[in-house]
Amino acid sequence: MLKHAARSCAPMTTAALVAALLAGCASAPPPVTDGAPVLDCAQIASQFSHAGTRIASAESVAAGAIKLPGIAEPMPAHCLVKGAMHERVSAVDGKPYAIGFEMRLPAAWNGRFFYQANGGLDGFATPAYGDILGGGPASNGLLRGFAVISSDAGHAFDRSAPIGGGVFGRDPQARRDYGYNAVAQLTPMAKALIARYYGKPPARSYLVGTSNGGRHGFVTASRLPDAYDGILATAPGFNLPRAAVAQVWGAQQFAPLARKDDKTGLLDLSTALPAAQLGVLAQAVLQRCDALDGLADGWVGDVAGCQRAFDPERDIPVCPPPPATTVAACLPAAQKAALARLFAGPQTAQGQPVYAPMVWDAGVRGRDWAQWKLVNSVGPRDAVALAFVFTVPPASPAVVTGQGSTLIDYALQFSLARDLARITATDAAFAESPMQMMTPPDPLMRDFVARGGKLLVAHGSADPVFSALDTMAWYERFRTAHGAKAAQHARLFLVPGMNHSRGGPAADQMDLLSALVRWVEQGQAPEHVVAAARGPGAGVPNPELPANWSPTRTRLLCPHPQVARYQGGDAERAESFACE
Numbered sequence: 001m002l003k004h005a006a007r008s009c010a011p012m013t014t015a016a017l018v019a020a021l022l023a024g025c026a027s028a029p030p031p032v033t034d035g036a037p038v039l040d041c042a043q044i045a046s047q048f049s050h051a052g053t054r055i056a057s058a059e060s061v062a063a064g065a066i067k068l069p070g071i072a073e074p075m076p077a078h079c080l081v082k083g084a085m086h087e088r089v090s091a092v093d094g095k096p097y098a099i100g101f102e103m104r105l106p107a108a109w110n111g112r113f114f115y116q117a118n119g120g121l122d123g124f125a126t127p128a129y130g131d132i133l134g135g136g137p138a139s140n141g142l143l144r145g146f147a148v149i150s151s152d153a154g155h156a157f158d159r160s161a162p163i164g165g166g167v168f169g170r171d172p173q174a175r176r177d178y179g180y181n182a183v184a185q186l187t188p189m190a191k192a193l194i195a196r197y198y199g200k201p202p203a204r205s206y207l208v209g210t211s212n213g214g215r216h217g218f219v220t221a222s223r224l225p226d227a228y229d230g231i232l233a234t235a236p237g238f239n240l241p242r243a244a245v246a247q248v249w250g251a252q253q254f255a256p257l258a259r260k261d262d263k264t265g266l267l268d269l270s271t272a273l274p275a276a277q278l279g280v281l282a283q284a285v286l287q288r289c290d291a292l293d294g295l296a297d298g299w300v301g302d303v304a305g306c307q308r309a310f311d312p313e314r315d316i317p318v319c320p321p322p323p324a325t326t327v328a329a330c331l332p333a334a335q336k337a338a339l340a341r342l343f344a345g346p347q348t349a350q351g352q353p354v355y356a357p358m359v360w361d362a363g364v365r366g367r368d369w370a371q372w373k374l375v376n377s378v379g380p381r382d383a384v385a386l387a388f389v390f391t392v393p394p395a396s397p398a399v400v401t402g403q404g405s406t407l408i409d410y411a412l413q414f415s416l417a418r419d420l421a422r423i424t425a426t427d428a429a430f431a432e433s434p435m436q437m438m439t440p441p442d443p444l445m446r447d448f449v450a451r452g453g454k455l456l457v458a459h460g461s462a463d464p465v466f467s468a469l470d471t472m473a474w475y476e477r478f479r480t481a482h483g484a485k486a487a488q489h490a491r492l493f494l495v496p497g498m499n500h501s502r503g504g505p506a507a508d509q510m511d512l513l514s515a516l517v518r519w520v521e522q523g524q525a526p527e528h529v530v531a532a533a534r535g536p537g538a539g540v541p542n543p544e545l546p547a548n549w550s551p552t553r554t555r556l557l558c559p560h561p562q563v564a565r566y567q568g569g570d571a572e573r574a575e576s577f578a579c580e
């Protein structure tokens with residue numbers, strides 16, 4: 001591999017290129033230089049053409065016209081382009097489909113392309129500001145001069161459908177677009193549009209996403225290894241169908257403990273495990289694990305060590321059976337048992353895990369944790385995705401039209417014995433299984449490694465949706481496969497306490513984009529990342545920050561399997577820790 005010695009190779013004529021090839025500059029990337037438009041914004045509609053692409057509008061946005069929460073500087077002058085690729089009418093549901101997109105092209109361009117991979121079930125071309133991820137980002141890609149694209153990944157959110165976002169999955173092409181094809185179609189189109197607008201193609205390309213966007217990152221590294229120099233994936237849902245099964249199965253563990261809502265008559269899972277009981281669990285984890293990193297500070301820095309140390313049977317105090325006086329610092333036996341099952345995760349009849357276990361972490365008291373595990377786990381975000389996007393054949397729409405059945409019924413009746421095979425099934429309509437469409441064909445990303453790509457991964461240890469243990473297990477496989485080269489191409493940073501993509505009792509504000517750019521362009525692999533808490537006074541405060549933390553606490557995040565250990569000094573500062 002050429003590494004970065006080749007950076008000195010200059011832009012070349014054909015003759016120079018041949019000489020450079022002989023001299024070992026074959027894969028020398030072009031230098032990154034700033035650029036400016038060579039077209040008027042409004043000309044894009046008439047001056048740019050690309051197969052299957054319609055430009056719907058192109059209009060200038062003045063500097064200062066857009067101001068975003070938590071970001072001090074207003075957005076710079078840019079050209080906003082909206083369009084669609086591969087417009088069609090579905091033979092399945094008769095509705096119009098397309099890969100809708102928007103691009104924001106700054107007047108002062110930094111020479112780079114930023115693919116903003118969005119989250120959830122997609123369905124929205126959210127504004128292409130180039131989100132940097134984590135909690136309360138203080139900047140974004142557009143502000144830093146990247147040309148940014150955002151898309152709906154091949155379907156528009158269907159507001160007419162009773163449960164909205166998942167029904168597109170009954171259309172095989174829409175499912176394929178969501179799984180991997182939207183990125184494959186949009187990437188060359190966006191690069192070509194950038195080349196037309198600025199008179200030169202992007203010198204470097206980055207893909208950034210969290211959750212389902214992190215899944216897009218993993219899938220892209222595997223399927224389009226040459227398309228991106230750097231990929232930033234946080235909370236990567238690279239096993240999304242399996243995670244959805246685990247979510248629904250988890251809800252089944254709590255359903256017998258829940259009451260029905262008086263008004264709707266539907267089961268209210270939040271009654272099965274009140275927030276105070278999650279606080280008891282968080283306290284039990286802290287008691288066992290907080291000091292493993294050398295400092296009792298309400299933050300479990302040694303995530304892996306905690307999984308070895310924490311024994312739910314031993315460490316979670318059980319309340320005496322009724323009618324004993326209520327004890328605050330304990331869990332009823334039934335809740336404790338359900339939690340232990342939930343964390344261990346579902347298994348097949350043959351004893352194979354369906355998905356990774358969940359992480360014992362103090363962040364389980366985060367609101368997001370309860371939302372995912374106990375409220376929305378039978379709501380649209382998981383049951384509807386499983387019903388319509390992650391199974392073959394998809395469920396009948398009758399599941400969600402309220403005709404004697406509900407999504408909660410679907411979730412509670414999902415049977416591992418009967419239904420698990422549907423996430424790997426194919427049929428006449430769906431030639432690829434849900435797992436094939438949604439997950440990276442090569443999780444070891446061998447081609448991406450061979451071409452010198454950089455994959456920066458971060459994951460909250462208290463993510464209730466995608467288990468950080470799944471990501472840690474992936475990274476161990478990656479390390480085993482690539483040996484010493486592994487850390488030159490992929491690094492994983494756990495974010496202790498952080499819930500899904502942000503929030504929880506955590507220092508969750510960090511600039512991973514700058515770390516990735518330095519890695520790609522200067523060869524400086526991130527040896528650590530400093531994350532900041534968002535206390536009162538922050539641009540976007542985190543209301544879940546413990547009251548006894550400094551509002552400006554910083555913490556050192558380390559590349560897995562290293563752990564940030566306290567070295568002495570100011571307990572509120574990252575400088576007092578070292579990666580070991």
Ligand SMILES: [Ca+2]
Nearest residue numbers: 290295297299
């Ligand atoms: Ca600690």
